[in-house]
Structure formats: structure tokens, C-alpha cells
């Protein structure tokens with residue numbers, strides 16, 4: 001039987017933690033792993049955690065581990081168990097979509113449903129890791145610009161860790177997210193404009209005493225989000241799917257899943273990586289799709305991003321752009337845009353067929369799948385995993401009308 005109620009003290013971090021160093025993939029520069037870092041200031045690029053990936057961490061050892069994301073703790077940056085700040089994140093279900101499989105003639109269609117995570121989204125994975133590592137390095141105050149879910153998660157994990165959270169969110173963010181943050185004791189500022197405007201205001205208010213954990217400007221949210229890749233592999237008995245579709249904003253999840261697949265290959269857990277990675281965005285702010293069409297490796301700022309009901313996808317200038325594009329190109333993947341109208345129709349179709357009420361971001365992925373299936377980019381015999389990254393219930397006000 002799976003146990004889901006595990007406290008941090010039930011999590012065992014083996015002495016052979018494999019974390020080796022923190023590196024900028026652009027210049028190769030190595031950063032002292034015992035100090036606090038944000039990103040490579042020379043190149044404006046994210047820092048990536050590296051591990052001594054050897055057979056000493058075997059997949060067989062997982063059978064004694066807790067059923068949450070901490071079961072993969074050997075390949076995490078946390079060195080002391082006492083620093084783990086956990087609310088039970090991870091090991092979400094990989095659901096079989098049997099009704100849609102028949103209607104769309106797909107041999108295997110699966111949904112990794114992240115809505116049951118603490119605070120209702122997969123952001124819990126990244127924030128749990130980032131707050132734990134920040135605690136290990138002595139941080140006491142953190143700040144973040146957010147489209148909603150990252151703010152809720154930061155507020156919760158900071159409450160648990162006894163830290164202070166400063167949260168900046170666009171005015172258009174559904175109210176539940178603000179309530180969430182405030183009730184957990186965070187300081188919330190509402191900002192005119194989009195997430196980039198929230199980030200700019202935050203920067204102007206920070207005198208240097210707040211640790212900025214914006215997407216990929218902090219190295220370890222990626223390490224939390226990569227656990228989705230480990231779980232997908234484990235839940236598919238170590239045979240990766242042909243296609244993964246991911247609702248992409250800053251791209252941490254996409255990069256993280258791709259990173260996990262490579263780590264598992266180096267660990268000898270999987271033989272090959274056949275998976276094509278697909279980024280799905282809203283058509284009112286689709287900088288990744290624009291760069292993909294031009295075959296570019298970087299992503300210029302998207303001007304005048306339109307509001308969308310899929311708040312998490314509205315990121316005009318993903319900081320980890322090179323990593324996002326690399327994951328798509330290396331995997332022979334693609335990038336596709338969908339409209340709010342299509343998202344609403346997709347939500348309703350999915351709910352009626354499978355009894356699952358997706359978040360708008362999850363429904364965007366469903367629409368992306370349908371388009372790629374219609375063009376036969378996804379073939380009948382292939383196995384497909386889609387991510388539903390959050391719970392719909394905080395977005396209710398986006399869906400009235």
C-alpha cells in the first residue's frame with residue numbers, strides 16, 4: 001500500500017547524496033555550492049545543479065522510499081534531512097484516459113494530474129525544494145513575482161519554514177490566490193500589468209534583504225519540478241512515453257522533465273529517451289512558439305501579452321529561454337499555441353469524457369494534443385503523457401461568463 005502522509009522526519013536522506021556542483025552551462029563556470037546563488041551574472045543564464053550520477057543510486061532502492069517527491073532525494077541538492085520543508089508534495093497519479101483514447105484513436109493517452117499537490121499545483125514541488133535549500137543556506141526572507149500558483153506555494157512553504165514571503169502578482173490574478181497568500185501570512189502586492197511588470201516592481205522594492213526565487217533565477221525550483229520526469233518514468237515502469245505535452249510559461253517543468261530523463265539515463269535506469277517534448281502556450285502570449293518557428297535558440301521579449309484565462313502561461317520573456325528551446329529541439333519536439341476559446345471548449349469536452357475538470361493550463365495542453373493528433377504529428381500507435389499542472393478551483397472566476 002502507498003502511504004501519502006509522510007512528515008519530513010519520515011524522509012530519509014542517505015549519506016550518499018550525489019549533489020556535486022552548481023554550474024552555468026553557458027560559460028561552464030562553477031559556483032560554490034555552499035553559498036547562496038541566483039544565476040550566472042556574467043551571462044544572465046540559470047545555474048544548473050549537477051550530480052555524480054552512478055549506479056550507487058539504484059532504482060531498486062526506491063521500494064523502501066516514501067511516496068512523495070523526496071523518494072528521489074539522492075539527486076537533490078539538499079544535504080541535511082533536517083532542512084527539508086515538506087507538505088507531502090509529489091507522487092501524483094498518472095491517469096489512463098480510456099474514453100478519450102477510443103474517441104481519438106490513441107493507443108495510450110495519460111494524464112499526470114498535479115492538481116492534488118499541496119496548495120493545488122505542481123509549483124509545490126519546486127517551491128518545496130527551493131525553500132528547503134534556502135533554509136539550508138540560512139535565508140529567512142524570500143520574494144517572488146507570480147501568476148498565482150507559485151505565490152500560493154511560496155506562502156505555504158514559508159509559513160511552514162518560519163520564513164517571510166513577499167509576493168507580487170498581477171491585478172488580473174484570480175482572487176483566491178491572493179487570499180491564499182494572505183491567510184498564510186505572506187506580504188502581497190498587486191501590480192498593474194503582467195508578471196514581468198510584477199517582477200520589475202519587486203526588484204525596485206527589494207533592498208537586497210529578500211532572496212529572489214523567480215523562475216530559474218534561483219537554481220533549485222528546477223530540481224523540484226524535475227521530479228515529474230522521474231515519476232512519469234517510474235509510473236510507466238521505466239519506459240518513457242513517445243510524447244510529453246507541457247503547458248509552458250517560464251518553462252521550468254519542461255526543462256526539468258528533460259533533465260530528469262537524462263539523469264535517469266546516466267543512472268542506468270532507462271535505456272533510451274524517445275520522448276518528443278511539446279510546449280503549449282496561449283496564442284495571446286506565445287514567445288516560445290515564435291522562436292520555434294524561426295528556429296531560434298533565444299526568446300525575445302513578447303510585446304503586449306494579451307490577458308488569458310490560463311494565467312500561468314502568460315510569461316513574455318522566459319529567463320531560461322535557451323534551455324527551453326534546447327529541450328524542444330534536442331527532443332525533436334514542437335511548440336503550439338491555442339486560444340482561450342479553444343481552452344474553454346477543451347475543458348468542457350475533457351470533463352464530459354473523463355470526469356476531470358482541468359485547470360485552464362491543463363486544458364490548453366489537451367487542445368494542443370488534439371491539434372497535433374489531427375495533423376498526425378502524434379500517431380495512433382504512440383504513447384502520450386499530458387500534464388495538468390494545477391487545480392481548476394482557484395480559477396473559478398475566470399470561467400464564469
Ligand SMILES: *Cc1c(COP(=O)(O)O)cnc(C)c1O
Pocket residue numbers: 121123148149150215247248249250251252253254312313359361362389390
Ligand atoms: C506556473 C504554471 C505553469 C507554467 O509553468 P513553467 O514550468 O514555469 O513553464 C503552468 N501551469 C500552471 C497551473 C502554473 O501555475
Ligand SMILES: [Zn+2]
Pocket residue numbers: 024025026027028029040041042043044045
Ligand atoms: Zn555563465
